[in-house]
Amino acid sequence: MRAKGKNMKNIKVLGSGCSNCRATIERIEQRANELHVDVELEKVEEIQEIMRFNVMSTPGVVVDGVLVHAGGVPKPAQIDQWLR
Amino acid sequence: MSESTPDLSTPRLRHPRLKLAIAAVVWFALYELLEPFSHLLVNALPIAHEGHLAGALQFFLYDTPKVLLLLTGVVFLMGIIHTYISAERTRSLLAGRGLGIGNAMAASLGIVTPFCSCSAVPLFIGFLQAGVPLGVTFSFLIAAPMVNEIALGMLFALFGFRIAALYLAMGLLVAILAGTLIGRLRLEGYLEDWVRELQQKPAVAPGIAQTTSHLDWSDRVGSGLDHVRDVVGKVWPYIVAGVALGAGIHGYVPEDFMASLMGRDAWWAVPAAVVLGVPMYTNAAGVIPIVEALLAKGAALGTVLAFMMSVIALSAPEMLILRKVLKPRLIATFAGIVASGILVVGYVFNIVL
Numbered sequence: 001m002r003a004k005g006k007n008m009k010n011i012k013v014l015g016s017g018c019s020n021c022r023a024t025i026e027r028i029e030q031r032a033n034e035l036h037v038d039v040e041l042e043k044v045e046e047i048q049e050i051m052r053f054n055v056m057s058t059p060g061v062v063v064d065g066v067l068v069h070a071g072g073v074p075k076p077a078q079i080d081q082w083l084r
Numbered sequence: 085m086s087e088s089t090p091d092l093s094t095p096r097l098r099h100p101r102l103k104l105a106i107a108a109v110v111w112f113a114l115y116e117l118l119e120p121f122s123h124l125l126v127n128a129l130p131i132a133h134e135g136h137l138a139g140a141l142q143f144f145l146y147d148t149p150k151v152l153l154l155l156t157g158v159v160f161l162m163g164i165i166h167t168y169i170s171a172e173r174t175r176s177l178l179a180g181r182g183l184g185i186g187n188a189m190a191a192s193l194g195i196v197t198p199f200c201s202c203s204a205v206p207l208f209i210g211f212l213q214a215g216v217p218l219g220v221t222f223s224f225l226i227a228a229p230m231v232n233e234i235a236l237g238m239l240f241a242l243f244g245f246r247i248a249a250l251y252l253a254m255g256l257l258v259a260i261l262a263g264t265l266i267g268r269l270r271l272e273g274y275l276e277d278w279v280r281e282l283q284q285k286p287a288v289a290p291g292i293a294q295t296t297s298h299l300d301w302s303d304r305v306g307s308g309l310d311h312v313r314d315v316v317g318k319v320w321p322y323i324v325a326g327v328a329l330g331a332g333i334h335g336y337v338p339e340d341f342m343a344s345l346m347g348r349d350a351w352w353a354v355p356a357a358v359v360l361g362v363p364m365y366t367n368a369a370g371v372i373p374i375v376e377a378l379l380a381k382g383a384a385l386g387t388v389l390a391f392m393m394s395v396i397a398l399s400a401p402e403m404l405i406l407r408k409v410l411k412p413r414l415i416a417t418f419a420g421i422v423a424s425g426i427l428v429v430g431y432v433f434n435i436v437l
């Protein structure tokens with residue numbers, strides 16, 4: 001576990017464990033490692049929690065509390081944008 | 085299946101419309117060449133030309149590329165359509181609609197709205213929260229998986245336009261009638277309590293604004309290609325396996341073998357097909373080639389279509405997912421109504437055709 005830095009981003013992936021959700025997490029993790037960005041990556045599978053973000057298509061991605069993506073595995077270019 | 089997908093940061097496409105036109109021409113040319121080419125190939129092989137093996141091979145070598153080609157075309161077009169419509173857009177179109185018109189719209193939009201069965205629950209709640217009536221929401225949820233581009237594309241590839249159109253019409257009819265009936269029965273009380281609470285206080289958190297207005301044709305073509313990579317990339321093994329199995333049946337199982345078992349005279353065949361379909365969980369791509377082979381051997385069309393609808397629309401895993409938001413009684417009602425609808429479709433087809 002890395003210490004939680006002040007500037008560390010919190011990224012939540014919303015989705016009930018389908019293959020696209022897993023792929024989304026893997027991609028973000030991989031990209032964060034490549035860019036040497038510290039992120040706190042959370043997997044949100046509880047449906048009531050997911051609905052708090054008003055998402056209708058999963059996987060959804062929430063960066064620092066803001067929903068930035070919904071539906072489908074995000075593209076690398078999008079992930080880079082969130083990590084920057 | 086978590087194959088590492090290559091980097092997809094698609095470069096901007098230049099002259100997207102021109103390239104689209106060229107691709108269309110190439111596509112048609114390929115399609116026309118398939119049949120002569122498969123004959124040529126089979127004839128070149130050192131096997132008996134009229135034998136079982138030649139029959140099975142001919143079927144396999146012609147049908148596999150044909151189905152893949154047609155599916156790629158349909159899925160690509162659907163990817164482009166998806167740039168015009170999103171779940172959010174559909175929801176706002178359906179909010180506050182009454183039974184009847186609302187159900188018809190919901191079922192039709194179910195065909196073109198991007199939908200993945202893993203999103204069924206969030207979508208369900210999102211619809212209810214925005215004021216889409218329960219019955220209308222169900223029409224969408226029934227039509228979206230059942231009448232999808234894969235099922236329609238494959239039916240068209242294997243049986244032609246007429247049967248694909250019939251499936252479309254019957255699928256919509258089941259979705260509309262089942263949704264209307266569920267709406268009439270006033271089953272809102274059988275939603276799980278937390279869903280009811282959500283329904284009473286609409287969401288305040290802004291959803292994601294999926295703007296579609298700034299997209300140009302390069303984006304739309306890109307979306308089509310993404311969709312092809314996504315869908316065809318995932319289902320092609322099912323298609324190859326399905327067609328291979330179909331080819332085996334085609335070449336080796338005697339004509340009329342299925343006629344007594346699944347023919348139109350066997351009254352119990354339709355309910356049996358529906359019941360058999362529930363525990364089976366596969367996508368349209370996996371089931372249709374088998375369906376084709378069964379038909380070719382004398383199974384009745386209505387029975388086979390009922391089986392197919394049941395496999396796709398009524399699956400045990402989906403019921404488990406829906407259990408999170410619906411009380412058992414509502415799930416049972418939903419399953420019962422949809423199953424009856426499919427049953428009627430099966431019988432009607434068997435009688436009419």
